[in-house]
Amino acid sequence: MSEFHRLGLGTYRNTDPDACRTAVETALEAGYRHVDTAQMYDNESYVGEGIAAADVAREDVFLATKLDTDNLARDAVHESSAASLERLDTDYVDLLYVHWPIDSYDAAETLPALDTLRTEGAIRNVGLSNFTPELLDEAIETLDAPVFAHQVEMHPLLQQEALHERAVADDHWLVAYCPVARGQVADVPELVELGEKHDATPYQVSLAWLLSKENVAAIPKATSKQHIVENYGALDVELSEADVAKIDRIEREERLVDFPAAPWN
Numbered sequence: 001m002s003e004f005h006r007l008g009l010g011t012y013r014n015t016d017p018d019a020c021r022t023a024v025e026t027a028l029e030a031g032y033r034h035v036d037t038a039q040m041y042d043n044e045s046y047v048g049e050g051i052a053a054a055d056v057a058r059e060d061v062f063l064a065t066k067l068d069t070d071n072l073a074r075d076a077v078h079e080s081s082a083a084s085l086e087r088l089d090t091d092y093v094d095l096l097y098v099h100w101p102i103d104s105y106d107a108a109e110t111l112p113a114l115d116t117l118r119t120e121g122a123i124r125n126v127g128l129s130n131f132t133p134e135l136l137d138e139a140i141e142t143l144d145a146p147v148f149a150h151q152v153e154m155h156p157l158l159q160q161e162a163l164h165e166r167a168v169a170d171d172h173w174l175v176a177y178c179p180v181a182r183g184q185v186a187d188v189p190e191l192v193e194l195g196e197k198h199d200a201t202p203y204q205v206s207l208a209w210l211l212s213k214e215n216v217a218a219i220p221k222a223t224s225k226q227h228i229v230e231n232y233g234a235l236d237v238e239l240s241e242a243d244v245a246k247i248d249r250i251e252r253e254e255r256l257v258d259f260p261a262a263p264w265n
Contacts, residue, residue, distance in 0.1 A: 004062050004094075006211055007235060008034030009228070010177060010221035017046050023223045024050025028061065030229050036151075036175075036219045038066035038099055039084055048088035058090060064149075066099035066129060073104050077113035081122060097127035097151055101135050102261050111142045118145050127151060127175075132263045133162060140170070149173040154216070155181040156188060156206055156247050157254045167215045178256055179218040180206045190246050200237045207234035209247045 009027040014020040020043045024035055028051065037047045044065060051061055065088065071080035081096060096117065098110060117123045125148035128139055140147055150167060154160045154176035167174040180203045185191045191202035198205065203220070210218045211234065222228040239247075258265070 003033065003060075004173070004217070005032070005034040006173075006217040007207065007232065008032060008036050008062070008064075008175075008217065008219040010219040011035070011037045011043055011047055012041055012177070012221050014046075014221065014223055015041070015043050017049075019223050020046035021050040021053060023228065025053045026225050027222075027228050027232075028054035028056045030225075030232055032228075032232065033060060034062040034064070034217070034219070036064045036177075037088075038097075039068040039071060039080060040066065040099060044084055044087035045089075048090065052089060062094045063088065063090065064095035064097065064127065065093050066097040066127075066151075067110075069100050069103035069105070071104070072098065072106070072110045074109045074113045076104065077110060078117070081117055085122065092121060093123050095125045095127045095148060096123040097129045097149070098131075098139075100130050101128070101139075101263055107135075107138050107142045111139060112144075115144045125149070130263060133166060135263055136163075136166065147172045149175050149217070151175040151177055151219075153178045153255060153257050154210065154218075155179050156185060156191060156209060156250050157181050157252055158256075159248070159250075159253075164213060164216065172215070174213075174216050176210050176216060176218045179210055179220050181254070182256055184254070184256075188250065188252070190250055194239070194243055194246065197243075198237050198239070200233070201230060203231065204234040204237050205239070205247075207231060208237035208239050209244060211235070212239050212244050 126145045127149040129151040185206040220231045
């Protein structure tokens, strides 16, 4: 089974075939071993081609994808996940998430289908994304499989303390998307100051802060080689306890991914 790496490559909105393939190949050649995609992203084929092009064995790549909101009925889970495997050109994915618990989501229908896929070997782990604490409770009670990861928006401006505490208590990963707040961390004084202190960018500081947290992973999206390599450099940024506490104390809060049908609204 592929080892889970806490810093992965996000591929949201990377729908240009050449750019997506190249980004995935570049990331793997740079040292990444965790790649995140989704049915909703319309790029699974390009992600699969990027993995195939890289000089890295498939079994060394932790590959995650997500079920679209229209594909959460029991039969649709099986049919669409099979289509994802075909597009990704793989026999299995390491992690399959429920992307959003909305639209066709029904815990009693969706989650047993994921259990079956895991038993059959089509997926190695079950994940959830964008769940509220209440929906998370329901899912954990319904699933036979353990929840491996819960993916949510998380960055210094949306610190997700309650969901982080739950992840530590239940021993699942909290995977941060939008981990640099779509670039907004560059304008946060605390991150700018810490970047100067550590000879790092505010983006690297934001990622290092996330990676300093127990049971937290991050999947920054990047397409250029410069940004892919820069993000990976966050692994070399060592924040002190005081540095982490300084970021923890940021009071400004901003959720970037939000819409009326979101589970928390």
